[in-house]
Amino acid sequence: MKKTKLTPDIAFFVGFWKMRPTEKGIGVKGGINIQKEFVKLVIDNKFVPPEKIKVEKNSVTFHHIKYRSEFKKIVENQNDIFNKRNRLSSAYLRGIYESTGIKKEDAVIIENANFKDQMLFERLGFYTRLKRKEKELGIINWEKFLEFIRE
Numbered sequence: 001m002k003k004t005k006l007t008p009d010i011a012f013f014v015g016f017w018k019m020r021p022t023e024k025g026i027g028v029k030g031g032i033n034i035q036k037e038f039v040k041l042v043i044d045n046k047f048v049p050p051e052k053i054k055v056e057k058n059s060v061t062f063h064h065i066k067y068r069s070e071f072k073k074i075v076e077n078q079n080d081i082f083n084k085r086n087r088l089s090s091a092y093l094r095g096i097y098e099s100t101g102i103k104k105e106d107a108v109i110i111e112n113a114n115f116k117d118q119m120l121f122e123r124l125g126f127y128t129r130l131k132r133k134e135k136e137l138g139i140i141n142w143e144k145f146l147e148f149i150r151e
Contacts, residue, residue: 004070006081008091011074013041015095018075019112025054026068027061028099035060037098079120085148089124094149108145113137124148 004010016038020028026047028038038060039053048062074081082089100111110117118130118137126148127140139145 004067006074006088008087009045011082011088011091012095012098013045014071014074015092016041016099017071017095018078019096019099019110022059022061025061025063026071027054027059029059031058034099079116079123082120083123085124087151090149090151093121093124093145097145097149103142103146106142108139108142110137110139111135121145 017026017028020030020034022029028034035055039050039055042048042053042062043050047067048064053060053062078092082092096110096117097108100113102109102111110121112135113130114135115130115132118128121128121137121139126145129138129140130136131138
């Protein structure tokens with residue numbers, strides 16, 4: 001099977017998915033707005049036909065072994081793949097932000113983040129503070145971050 005070409009749309013999707021993954025298949029846990037966004041992304045990227053998408057109370061999933069394997073590899077190697085400030089990195093971080101980001105008056109918080117995520121943000125020039133117990137990554141220079149992901 002041919003490898004899927006990494007595009008900004010796929011980078012956004014993988015960033016969005018990685019922060020809220022389900023245990024089985026490719027899916028996200030979350031409320032109705034997160035589920036709607038995920039289904040829209042799946043259909044827009046033509047990963048599977050709409051009838052293959054399974055919606056449950058707090059999650060939405062689809063099954064595709066090839067995509068799951070490729071997406072997991074992207075997440076595992078995120079610090080190598082997204083090591084430069086470009087459209088792919090911007091899309092990936094935008095996916096992460098759209099999935100679990102919270103904009104407060106004087107900060108941007110990314111929930112469900114880990115040390116590896118912190119290193120990615122730092123490598124791309126964003127100063128961060130990680131609260132490990134809460135799994136919250138605060139972005140200190142958040143104005144520059146929001147500008148970068150909107151490019």
